Amino acid sequence: MTNIGKSVIRKEALDKVTGRAKYTADFPSGEMLHGKSVISHYGHGTIKSIDVMEAKKEPGVRAIITGKQYPLTGEEIRDRPPIAFEKIRFHGEVVALVVADTPAIAKRAASLINVVVDPLPVVNSPSEGVSKDAPLVHDNVAEYEREEGVHPVPKTNIANHTKIRKGDMASGWAKSEIVIEENFSFPPSDHIPMETRSATAEIRPDGKVLITTSSQAPFMVKELLSQYFDLEVGKIIVKTPLVGGGYGGKASVQQEILAYLGSLAVEGRTVRMINEREEDMITSPCHMGLDAKVKLGCTADGYLQATELTYLVDSGAYSDKAIHLSRACAVDCTGPYFIENIWCDSYAVYTNHPYPAPYRGFSHAEVHFVFERAMDILARKLNMDPLELRYKNAIKPGHTTPTQVKLNRSTVGDVPMCIEKVKQLSRWEEGQLIELNERTVRAKGLACVWKNSTIPPESSSGAIITFNEDGTMNLMSGVVEIGTATKTVLAQILAERFRMSVNDIYVKMTVDTQSTPEHWKTVASRGTLMGGRAVLAAAEDAIRQIKEVASCVMKVRTDDLEIGNRRVFLREDPKEGLDFRDVVYGYTFPEGNAIGGQIIGRGNYILRNITYLDPETGAGNPGPEWAVGAQVVEVEFDRRDYTYKIIKAISVLDVGRVLNYKGALGQVTGAMSMGLGFGGRESFVIDDKARVLNPQLRTYRPVHFGEHPEYIVEFIETPHIDSPFGARGVGEQGLLGMPAALGNSLSLAAGVELHHLPLLPESIWRKKEGLNT
């Protein structure tokens, strides 16, 4: 292997360090109008009036639109007017849209629009949402158009209910000698990609709709716009250049709709929307909050017997991806353990909060915080080392998952090996809690993780390779380059198959839905599996064609031929062969006649054997494989003032196969950093009227330079047979156990069980002192 595992520098590296890399908002504006949203400042209310008179008078204002006439949108339930109509349901919701000549004019005009709202009582948490006398965010969710497999509860705030019914609960509880019951929660927060979302839309006279957007799902933008507005799907062309970070947030389709409506209002002229940071945090979809209850039981010697789980996903005002997020909570509702008896109810609950997009890990970091904190509490009650408890119960081939999938060595990584390795790296044996002096202690917390994806069974990915005259190749894939270097990894896979240098492969960085083969969405850490398999299929296709031409020229059978180093040659006598340059654009015989033509390889891949979940039991195969890991966070905690410093963060992840070492490392440490932010400090501060008080980076503070711990990362390689070279997902796994491991270390350090995120010194102090949280 010459390419696989190597730290190949990403293909777009030079562009990115010289300021030449282009993102959506970097393309020249030219003849372009600018859209600006007017957003709601209330959490819930009835719109009495919208006065646009003053705004209309501003010179340069081309259109002002309000929500009335537009169809409802939403991925799985159509519950969201693209612009609020009659009612507003969250702080940040778009109430009107101004289109003007310049951003400054649009902004000024937007500020002149006067929206009068009659406030309504708010639903301020999912627990409140399911309480008996909760106000209804939507009058009757059951009346909305919805996809199959979505189970709303009529006339409640419950947009979806997913059930897991595995085993026999009565016998599980009967065998449980030790039982704990705990509640956990955290408010919504945000992805904070450094590039805020932006989108432009233009409608041509022939009906063509041209969209450029900073999206993880350009193909979804095309599909949904076509459905929502009844447009011919082939007339919608969506382009996505490089994306400045997504982490799931840009997999939702929201701003594109506004840009389209803006353009529609001005006879199809180009309209650009760029989110300000505040809008990016609250108007566009955020990261879900969660309220959860867990009951967990085991035998006296620490074997898990039964668990009962309730997850209330804060679906915000609109269900969009929350349906799917709540389903994912159910699919992997426990940590990576074998438990015979599982009962889980996972609900997507409407509240008056900003609504969630996917977030790196897709519900798994959230579920792991709940379950892995519960594991530590159980271990304490058992008086057992939490590492030993996890080791004893680690899920293995032959076991069944919550959705009753029987695992094999390919479909699940090696949990025990990850635990053993992290034990060593964290020096677990020296003790979990070490007193440094009378104020300061050092504490280690552990969490085990697993993740499968829950993307739709029919999701597919395609790849095209074309040749240049000199025998080098161009690679086109629908995977969006959001920072994960997947396009570079795909080039490595292609190079490996062709046994040639990765430098001879040119990668098309941008996606254009008209000319790039589809990749469903760049999410779920599945770019490498699906995109990679498509690339391998395209490679086979091209190789077959090359061999056909060569066999004709060389008068040999195709199966006697081999390829490598941009040549096709006889297996038995490699000196006998042809350079690619003589084959890939057709071969010309000495007499002048020619055969073949430009070689174009095409391939696709569709996940195999994925099934829908049974609505009553949840049984079904959710995705291709479970990547697993074990993680430790070590903190230094000041017992007097409750401040703490994260000293070390350790991840041992079974990634199947490392394809690009430094690339994978960066994915993992970056995800760890994000997870520590989510666990330790990031959340929306929401007041009693459901207004978000901190939608800016000064008051919502991600991890900054110098606040990062020492990272230790080790990879285990248990191959996933279906995947190129055995690779498992790696983009999200680093994040998954961080909030839980941080919670476990701080609970130990502070000597009090912590149940809520974010873990701020103040909230630890409150818990310790028994004050209101």
Next chain:
Amino acid sequence: MSIFQYVVLKINGEDRPVMIRSADTLLEVLRNELGLTGSKPGCLNGDCGACTVIVDGKPMKSCLMLGVEGTGKEITTIEGLQGTAIQQAFVEYFAFQCGYCTPGYIMNCQSLIENEPKATDEKISEWLKSNICRCTGYEEIETAIKSVLRESNSKDRPISRESEMD
């Protein structure tokens, strides 16, 4: 009177005449008037550093400075930086992923290298914490800046860099 004024800004060593509003930030002028889109908007509030440029030798968040304030000053943007050690180090040490924070980060690093060639760890933290990178865990950025500082401090004994493929 027109709200636009004619100013000449010295950017990357060139005199650049522009008509701008007095309310335009330097970031807006660079991006919208001059097409220098390497400087990125991230918050327009001084909180993220994605828009960092070098003004008279010091790092400056271009969203916090008006375009008209730039007259008579030497302004360097990422487009004016070519083949520097820090750019090379960012590539070699994988100090970016999505690349959106990268121009701002590099400008801040470059300015640190020029102003504080003997920076201690504390000094480095103090400078670099004004930028946010959401993709990396900062470790790679730390390695990159330290490698350049170390190298410039020991010219005769350059540290060996890993090659493209190791």
